[in-house]
Amino acid sequence: MTRENEQRALLEAVFERINVGVLLLDDANRIVRWNRFMATHSGLEADAVLGRDLFDCFPELPASWLKRKLESVRLLRNYAFTSWEQRPYLFRFQHDRPVTGGVDWMRQDCTLIPISDSTGQVSHVCITVVDVTDASLYQSALQEANTRLEEASVRDGLTGIYNRGHLETRLAEEFARVRRHGGALSVVMFDFDNFKRVNDTHGHQCGDEVLRQVIRRTSSLLRAEDLCGRYGGEEFTLLLPDTPVEQAVRVAERVRAAVEATPIRTRNRELGMTITLGIAGYEENLGSHEQLLDNADKALYRGKREGRNRIALFDHRLDGQG
């Protein structure tokens, strides 16, 4: 064997055995090279595909898109790429994780490389196919974990509704939106009446259960765009976007009545519960979202003073009172 032939044989062996799919297309998209990776994963040996049109061999390929891409590689003499993140695979191959995978087909990163002949013309396009199923699974798991973490950071552990931090962030956003574009925004703050007695008499576990059930009942009365959050202790806040106070009053009354109507059933007892609600609406003269929240809080305390189990609307005469 001459030295040149020996070199060629070595290259051939690398081409055949490399753990990356490599195929070469001529100027009419006929397959002229096909390595072992491609044969193994497609189930089609080289002699079954060589000389044949790529799209005849693989009718499931996105033909019009891929043909355009191949054309642009030849025309612009430029590399082109596909990534699993946007296009999960080019070739529908089985992956090596039939049990633990959880994805349908092998995830692939592919590169289209223009290959010039001795005259400098792009005569062929080489496609490489890299199996990135493992990496894609790690990344998906990581993304899921991040989403869960993000979700957990805005939720209240006990009731599952939004926590105070998230509530204030959203209120600030809504406040800014109404200030800029006009519209309505209402805030309802509510508090359980005589809740300390529940905890003292029946224990904190029972108290927690009461909170959970009332929140579930309240949430079921809200629209999808409304937001219910735990402000602290047994104090909760409803954020009602696009809602004028008159409408907020009706929502608050519905919530109050629903809590009063049915006793809370815990494991071995029934408890009658009531709540008091304070309502405030967006006004142009408000300096900040905190002021809006503060107005709802003032209304809530008026409701408490006036005898509980009721709704109370913020009134400017309340300003200056604690």
Place this chain on the structure above:
Amino acid sequence: MSLKSFSDDQLDALQETANIAMGQAGAVLARLLDHYVALSVPRAKPVQAADLAATVSAMLGPSLDLAVTAVRQSFQGRLRGEAISLFGTEGCSELADLLGHESGAGAEQQEELLLDVSNILVGAVLRGLGNQLHTDFAFSAPTLLGQEQGVAAILRRGPVDWVDALLLEVNFRLDPRNFSCHLVLLLPEESIDVLRQALDRMLGDI
């Protein structure tokens, strides 16, 4: 590093080389989108890692600075570096429209489109540079650096294992459409020496 380490002849040659390369890329973009593409005069300036975000922000101007989508791609060869394409938010949807994609296209398709267009631009610019400087490039796959974020937030995450780099910048604008793309090439320090030698060879050939 400062551009003072380049002679006037070298700077002229660099400017001319960039003009030609960016012009070729503009022509490719015009053909791809079937619209007239206006080019800014390419600019070359030295940057330090710490100032990158501020420098790019200043180039983009206040209208684009707040929310851009960025694609990065690295190129290898005797000259190596990274290319960053920055698209305004409106530009992204305009692009889908220009290329005949239906507005209902999914997020993945829109992303793929941006990656494709960015890849084509970067490839064209570097082929233009490579032809003049007699060098060849290989490319890695483009990736999304950030979507609809401020420039500072996007570029802060970048790798910071470099201190000095040479920045080449150009803006492609489609008239009368609301589409523009800023292309930024960053050459790390060791590539700057290679570039200077290549410019000298080019000057010697004339």
